[in-house]
Amino acid sequence: MDITNEVAQIIGQAESSILEYKAVLPPSRNIAQLISSFANANGGYIILGVSENLEINGLSEDFHANAITHKALDLLSPQPKVYYQYVVYEGKKLYAIKVEKSDELVAVEDKIYQRAGSTVRLLNPTEVKLKPDGYLKIKDIYQKLEEYKKKATNSKIRVVGHYQSILKILDDLSQILYPVDADVPTTNQEGKILTRILFSSFVDNFETYLSDLLYEIFLANPATLKSKQQVTLEEVLNCSDLQEFIKYWSKEKIGKLQKGSVKGFIKENRQINDLGVLDETKQNEIEKILQIRHLYSHRNGSVDEKFLQYFAGKFTINSEHQMSISEVCDTLCYLAEIIDAVDLAAIAKYKLAQIDK
Template sequence: MDITNEVGKIIGSPEGPQLEYKAVLPPSRTIARLISSFANTDGGYIILGISDDLEINGLSDDFHANSITHKALDLLSSQPQVHYQYVIYEGKKLYVIKIEKSEKLISFEDRIYDRDDEGTKLVNPTKIHFKSHGYSRIKNISQQLEDYKKKATSAKVKLIEHYQSILKIVDDLGLILYPLDPGKPTSNQEGKVLSRILFSSFIDNFETYLSDLLFEIFLAIPATLKSKQQVTIEEVLSCSDLQDFVEYWAKQKISKLQKGSVKNFIKENKQISDLHVIDQAKEEEIEKILQIRHLYSHRNGIVDEKFLQYYSGQFTVNSEHQMSISEICDRLCYLAEVTNQIDVAAITKYKLA
């Protein structure tokens, strides 16, 4: 089925319930969410290579959108009827996915999406209910995180949802995490262990966000992936296709940050440094937060000489490092704000979905 002619008649129409433009090739998760929303409403078209202001940019030849579409369809509860192909329009290569209306609901990650005049919306959002008598700040932070979702990459949405899950755990287990006061470290041994695990988890997911964001940038602007760095044949062959290799390479690039080297990570990843979001002050602050995670993950919170290089005069060797839930929330909010700044800049610069 060739849909070239019908696509030619659609291009130039404003976005709406049955039409959405994307300037770049989004990750499979984004495509899956869009396909499900169209299938659950009245069907429609996703046209890649055109921005929402109708600027026709075309898609790069470096990546094949078919494999992304196949992966997206595999993520759905069942596959609606779709047609997809490349289309040449005004000399530019576009990619079009036509989705037919489905007779049954199509879910993505157990969530139901549909469309209206404003685009894709979640029909069955998972509402987080916090205790009325718990730490009131947790609810406020969760609402701020929800606001960050309004314009976000898939990478940021994934991070926000994880952070909200952590806040829910803190709320549910307040008796052992802050038995006396959220501003005081717990003396409960189980609470100490859990605090370290939760703190390490939200740091790990900040790193995962950066890796996922690099993946989205690489897909959108393939030229940013090119470098003189060598890879082994084994690394290439272990990936099923080019998209898998891009995701693998993004994770490799994040390894320097996982070792606590924020400065080197930014220096070696122009995709992030060119956003001009993380200045020296932010570098140093993130570095210090990473060192706490390292201490919690590898030393059970026991201070060592390396840690004192970042927190000179504040602790002694072999003492136990502890944070109150209030202090943990401070750092979670800080990284969430930095994430939001990075994400907004990346969406603008790279025209991400």
């Protein structure tokens, strides 16, 4: 079925309950959510290569939108009736997806979305209840994270969800994590171990977010991937397609950050550096957080000489490093604020696809 004429007639109309524009090619999960939302309403069109202000930029030919769309359809259950193709409009190459209304609710990894006006809403959100008499700081941060879900990239939605899960665990296990007070480190041995695990987990996911964001930037703006850095033939052949290679390469670029070299990571990834969010002060703070994570993940909290280089005069060699849950929450909130600022800047600079939760 050729939908060229239908697309030509609808382009120029404002976004609505049956029309969504994307200036760039979003990740497959974003497309799956949009398809689900239209299928669970009255159907609709997704036009790639047109911005929300109706500027027709065209879609980069460096990537094959069909491959991303196929991956999106694989995430849907059941699969609705969908038509998709490239369309030339005013000399620009666009990509159009037409979604038919479904008789059954269409889910994306067990989540059901529906089109409401020009936005997408989640019909079956997971209800999380924090203790009514629990630690107030946890509740405040949890609510702040909810706000961060608005107008966010897919990468940010995932990391914020993980951070909220961490907060729920902190709330549920208060008896071993902060039996005396949230400002006092626990003396419970299991509580100490769990605190280290939870801290390491949300720091690791900060790194994962940056890697995923790089992938979204590369996907939306292929030119930003170009560099003189060499890759082996084996690295290329191990990937099934260009999109998979880009995901692999974005994760490779996170290597310096995983070794605690924030400045090296920023220097080598101009896509993040050019956002102007991570100044020297923030880089130094993140570096210290990464050193604590390293201590917790690899030395069970036992202070070593490298750690003392970052925290001179505050600890002694082989002493046990501990954090109160209040300090853990402050660190999680700090990283979440950086993620929010980076995400908003990346959306503005690279016109990344957004999900409005």
